[in-house]
Structure formats: structure tokens, C-alpha cells
Amino acid sequence: MSAFEGFDFVLFGGTGDLALRKLLPALYRRHREATDAASWRIVAIGRQPMSSQEYRHHAYERCCRHLASCELDNGWQAFAAQLEYLQMDAADSQAYAALAALLPAGDRNRVYYLATAPQLFAGICRHLGDAGLATPRSRVVLEKPLGRDLASATRINENVAKVFSEQQIFRIDHYLGKESVQNLLALRFGNALFEPIWNRSWIRDVQITIAETVGVEGRGDFYDGTGALRDMVQNHMLQLLCIVAMEPPASIQADRVRDEKLKVLQSLRPLSADDVAAKTVRGQYRAGAIGGQPALGYAEEPGVPPSSGTETFVALKAEIDNWRWAGVPFYLRTGKRMQERLAEIVVNFRAAPHAMLSGSLPPVNRLVITLQPKESLRLDLMAKVPGEGMQIQPISLDMSYSSESGRRWDAYERLIMDVVQGRLTLFMRRDELDAAWRWVEPILGQWQRQRPPLRPYHAGTWGPTQSSTLVVRDGNTWHEDS
Incomplete structure (x- = not known):
């Protein structure tokens, strides 16, 4: 330091x-x-x-x-x-x-x-x-x-x-302090390799998942008045979406970066009443098992009313109405008491335009940015199977730091030191916060008016089945189902 x-x-x-x-x-x-x-x-x-x-x-x-x-x-x-x-x-x-x-x-x-x-x-x-x-x-x-x-x-x-x-x-949003998120910026803007394909012509879809195995951890009173959309989507997930989707800023100076994030938030397509019904899924966990141990259902947690209608899971489809991203779905998913603790951004690229080589699996290229439990970057490619013939198989290039590069700073370490030194790049500006609320508020309002079904899911699973349907009807699948 x-x-x-x-x-x-x-x-x-x-x-x-x-x-x-x-x-x-x-x-x-x-x-x-x-x-x-x-x-x-x-x-x-x-x-x-x-x-x-x-x-x-x-x-x-x-x-x-x-x-x-x-x-x-x-x-x-x-x-x-x-x-x-x-x-x-x-x-x-x-x-x-x-x-x-x-x-x-x-x-x-x-x-x-x-x-x-x-x-x-x-x-x-x-x-x-x-x-x-x-x-x-x-x-x-x-x-x-x-x-x-x-x-x-x-x-x-x-x-x-x-x-x-x-x-x-x-x-502060501690997800922006994670090494892998900042490495995504370096990957995009420090290399000529990715920028030409970072658009609707070559990217099929983007998936952002923040899954937790924990429940409300004794904060039932607080969480029941908040819910997953306010707790995770309005801040963490939309900030991650901005990092993926933003245009190259003129410099890494704070306001230049935040100007570009604001443009993304302002370009998010507003969800109409019909869109909220079709493109969002609300869920609440029921009793199940995490790591082989029994887990209470949300309504049985201390401080939570038995008849609570608060969502502990949200999946939604967002779209960005600009030249770079028109037609590319961004799938966001977050929930408590899920199968594993995982935060990741998955960028799925389109298939090769002509399948001239044979393989046991459909050719898939994807970039996987894992934020937790272990930060890493991985690029999935297709390569030839050793031996006779020209059959291909998936391989992965792991671009995570080696242990020899030294101890990685925790997100809060980095962000606290940025505060001390007055560096605002990784912090939200007020107009960003306002734009995020303007996009999320109609969803909250429509949920309150329509009272859409609260989809149950068992603790220890990947959430309601309707979450998979949300993605499958576009011809895509969540990363773990691929």
C-alpha cells in the first residue's frame, strides 16, 4: 500500500x-x-x-x-x-x-x-x-x-x-470493491480483444446471480419490511449490470465512469404492468435442507409474520434500449436459502455461425466472472479432442490470480482506503441512485397492486421453477443448467 x-x-x-x-x-x-x-x-x-x-x-x-x-x-x-x-x-x-x-x-x-x-x-x-x-x-x-x-x-x-x-x-456498494468486478473493467477496457465483440452482434445473453445459503439471520423484523428487490436488485445487481453494459468512459476518473453507468440505468426499458407479470418472478423459501442440515421456512423465522408476503427471491428479465445492447436479455436472479453461496456474472456469446466441426455438446463460448465464494475469471472455449479426427470439446481458460500474486484485498479494505483517499470511482453518485429507484419503483408498485403469486421454493434449491421458465422461453438456460 x-x-x-x-x-x-x-x-x-x-x-x-x-x-x-x-x-x-x-x-x-x-x-x-x-x-x-x-x-x-x-x-x-x-x-x-x-x-x-x-x-x-x-x-x-x-x-x-x-x-x-x-x-x-x-x-x-x-x-x-x-x-x-x-x-x-x-x-x-x-x-x-x-x-x-x-x-x-x-x-x-x-x-x-x-x-x-x-x-x-x-x-x-x-x-x-x-x-x-x-x-x-x-x-x-x-x-x-x-x-x-x-x-x-x-x-x-x-x-x-x-x-x-x-x-x-x-x-457504498461492497460488490464494486471485489477484485473480479474491477478486473472486468480491466478486461474490457485494457484489451483490444473483447471490445469488438462486446455487443448485441456477438453476445446472446447476460446472467447475474447472487445466491445466498443463509436465511434472514435473526433480522426478520428488518428483512420483512425490505424484501429481495430492495435489498439486492436496486443496488448490488443493477450496479453489476452497469459495469457489464457501460460504454467505455473517457478515463477512469470518477465522474467519467459514473456518467456511463448513469446512461445504462437511464436506458433500461421500463416494465409495464404486463411486463411485470411476464418478466418478474417473486419467491419465498419454505422449509428444506442446507448442507444436509434442516432449514426453517421463511414464515417460521423469528420476527417474521406467519402470513408474510415478502419475497426472499427475485428473478427478472431486463433489457437495455441502446445501440449496443438492443435485443440482448439481461437475467437477474437473487435469493436466500439457495443451493449454494454464489455470486457470478455470466456472459454467453452466440454460437459460431456455421457448425462445421462435430462435438458431443453444442459449441458454447462464455465468460464467467465469479465474485464469491472465490473470485475468479474463466473463459469457456471449444478445442479439438486429442487424437484422430476433428471433434471438439469444451475447455476453460482460468484467468484468476494465482496465489503467488499475493493476498487479495477484501472489498471493504479497498473501498475504505478509497474513501480515505477521496477516490469516488467505485461509489454511487446521487443521480445513479435516483435512476435505479425510478426503474425499480414501478415493479414494486405493480406487485403491490396486482399481488402476483409468491412462488414457493424449498431451502437448498435454486429457487422457484418459474425462474427457469423465465429464461427457457427465450431459448436460454441458467448457467448451472447448461
């Missing part, structure tokens, strides 16, 4: 799951490997009463679960020495005087990471401004979900904008 100035990192929601599972481990890894970390200052804020020493012990116990044994060396002591805990109610304006006392004035980069419920964002920012803590070199990180709809997202953004400029606001 290149050297840079010290910074203050203020973590609201410091006792929450995100802070202890992702953010503190990411900060620790960067601290451990940095050569200039002595001037870092980290303040975790929470409502639970405890001293800084008690918090350090608590953080160590929780972070150990998410760090490799080789990482747990003497580096933790150095990291913990720069970690403070402040008990305060983030909604209490008077409490910010204590925070100001911990953050002496100085011309340093300062990050306020809001790992809290989104309804607290506006109040926290207002109190930071009133306390004189929103300095010119301050940045604020907003976690998703940013609102429930366009109106609520607009209210949050307008209130945050009263304190911080757009250049200081980092709307």
Missing part, C-alpha cells in the same frame, strides 16, 4: 454486526500491512455501555472469527492502541461534544462511516455539522439500503447534502 497521511475513522454502529464482521477486520488488515499506520485514529460509537478497553476485548473476540490464524499476531496490539470506544446516542445532539473532544481540530482526512439504520443518516449528519465536525476534508459513507423508494432516498440525500457536498458523500 502506498503511503498517505494519517486519518480519523469514526464508525457509527461500532457494536453492530457489519462493524465487527467486516469493517474492523478490513481496517485491521490494512493497518497490519501498512508502513505508515501510526497516525491512524479509529473511534467506534455505540449505545452499549463499555470502556475502550472492554470494547477492544470484545472486538478482538468477534474479529477473530473473520480473520485467518496467520493474521492474528502482534499486529492486533498496535491496532487496538489506536482504537477508542465512545458510548453515545447518535440521535442526541448534545452527545457530539464528547466526540468533538476525541477528535482534536486539525487538517486531516476524516471518515464518518454510518453503519446504522438509514433513518439515522440525516440526523447524524446534521449533528456533525452543528458540532463543527464536518470539516472540508471530511467524508461520509452511507451504507445501503438508502431508502425504501425514490421519495425516501431523496429525503435522505437532500438532508445529507445540507452538511456534505456530493464530493464528500460515498454511497
